[in-house]
Each structure stands twice: as structure tokens, then as C-alpha cells.
Amino acid sequence: MDLQLQGKNVLVTGAGQGLGRFIGMAFAEEGANVAFHYNSSGQGAEEAAKEARALGVSAIAVGIDLTEPEAVPAGVASIEQELGPLDILVNNAAATQSKPFLETTEADWAPQVDVTVSGTIRLVHAVVGPMVERGSGAIVSLMGDSGRVGESRLLVTATTRATTMALSKSIAKEFGRNGIRANTVSIALVQTDNFDEHTGNADDERMKKILGMYPLRRLGRPEDVTPTVLLLASPLSGWTTGQTLSVNGGYSMV
Numbered sequence: 001m002d003l004q005l006q007g008k009n010v011l012v013t014g015a016g017q018g019l020g021r022f023i024g025m026a027f028a029e030e031g032a033n034v035a036f037h038y039n040s041s042g043q044g045a046e047e048a049a050k051e052a053r054a055l056g057v058s059a060i061a062v063g064i065d066l067t068e069p070e071a072v073p074a075g076v077a078s079i080e081q082e083l084g085p086l087d088i089l090v091n092n093a094a095a096t097q098s099k100p101f102l103e104t105t106e107a108d109w110a111p112q113v114d115v116t117v118s119g120t121i122r123l124v125h126a127v128v129g130p131m132v133e134r135g136s137g138a139i140v141s142l143m144g145d146s147g148r149v150g151e152s153r154l155l156v157t158a159t160t161r162a163t164t165m166a167l168s169k170s171i172a173k174e175f176g177r178n179g180i181r182a183n184t185v186s187i188a189l190v191q192t193d194n195f196d197e198h199t200g201n202a203d204d205e206r207m208k209k210i211l212g213m214y215p216l217r218r219l220g221r222p223e224d225v226t227p228t229v230l231l232l233a234s235p236l237s238g239w240t241t242g243q244t245l246s247v248n249g250g251y252s253m254v
Helices: 018-029 042-053 071-083 106-134 155-178 195-199 204-212 222-233
Strands: 009-012 033-038 059-063 088-091 137-144 180-187 244-247
Touching: 009 018, 009 071, 018 033, 018 042, 018 088, 018 222, 033 042, 033 071, 042 059, 059 071, 071 106, 088 106, 088 222, 106 137, 106 155, 106 180, 137 155, 137 222, 155 180, 180 222, 222 244
Parallel strands: 009 033, 009 088, 033 059, 088 137, 137 180, 180 244
Antiparallel strands: none
8 A cells, every 4th residue: 555655754753762763764665855853862872863864754863851941953954954844743762761750759759751742742733833824734742551541650651641632632622733643652562673662571470460461462563653653644644633542462452
């Protein structure tokens, strides 16, 4: 199936490693031009952009600190100067932490709020304006299932992730008349290069318990998630907006 993404200009945040990098490469494989955003994973973003260019598309690595209000619009402007107007934004960057809530402090909460909430809002604010002027655009935001169903040890992470749904729905309602669509992909555990950080280096016994929570009896892989992201970004989903799609192996079904 042709997803009609060839020649589209895409910004994927948090794309220097993990799922974000896989998503960026998936767009490149569909013929889209990709900006691989990073904060600290510059080498990974540069390598991904090089791999993407080998596929015959335009691709760049761009470092933007999403916690810096002035850096975000400047970064978006530099991307559009290099690639052209952005057609698609994929919000993947987030700060997370697994820790008993009563052991956390405001020093733990602040980065999660500033990256996952404020940083995403800053980026959407910078991208949506030009999209409105052009009369089209697609925004796909990723979140963890903790933001939909709650999870112990992830109280702050779940709270910040839940804002992703509200933001997408609000974008969809306010800017649908301008041809802009916004949807959310909610995921459970996906095995990437930073997987151990999310499981606390779980031993075999704990992994058995984790897998027991999944009806499909396995964790996710990047290739399980990327098709849904691509489809929601595609013009083929032109009548889909304000939705949250779960790609989670059945971990939660609400």
C-alpha cells in the first residue's frame, strides 16, 4: 500500500535513539524527508540521518533543547530552512522515571513536566502556525499506557503522559478547520536499545511476571509500532483525528 508519504517533510523528536530513531527511518523508507531531533543523543541522530540519506531522501540531525523556550521556534525555523515546510510532526521525546512516589521530590518531577508537557506544547506551538497558513498538517504524538490506565511507580510519568491525549484532542478540535489532524499512539513496553531503563534490569522471574500481563505473551518491537504512526500521518487517514490508538499487545483494553 502506498501511504502517500513520499516527499513529505517530517520532524521526529527524540529520534537519536530508541523508538524515535526507528520511526524516523520508517518515514525515510517511505520516501519522506526527515529531521531527526535529539537532545543528548547527537551521534545516534547523525548516524540515522546518514542512513536515511542513503535511501535517497533529504535528512538532517537537529539538536533542540525542548526545555528552552527560545530554542524551540529557532530550531523549527532552521529545519524548515533546510528541508522545507513541515508536513508532519511526530512527538516522541519525553522524560520518564520509575520510582516510588513518596521517594520522589520536585527535582524528579520538574524534568518530566518540562520535557513531556511544556516541551511538547512549545514544539506544537512553533509548528502549528505555519501549518495553519498552509492549510494542512498531521501531528502524531506517542505516549505510554501508564497515562491512560495509571501505574504504580510512574505517578508523575503517567500524569505527564496523560496530557498528550488532551493536547492531541484539543489540537484536533481547534485546528481541524485548518486542515490539521492530531492523533495519539499509546504504547506499552517496547524493546529498544534503552529497554533496560524501563524494566529496571529485570531478572528472568520478573520478566515472566511482566510477560504475563500481555495476552500476546511478548513485549513490543519497534516494527509493531511504526506502521500505526505512519498510517496516522498519512493522507490515507485524512478523516481520522482526535483519536488515541493503543498498540500494546493487549496490556490494557480500555
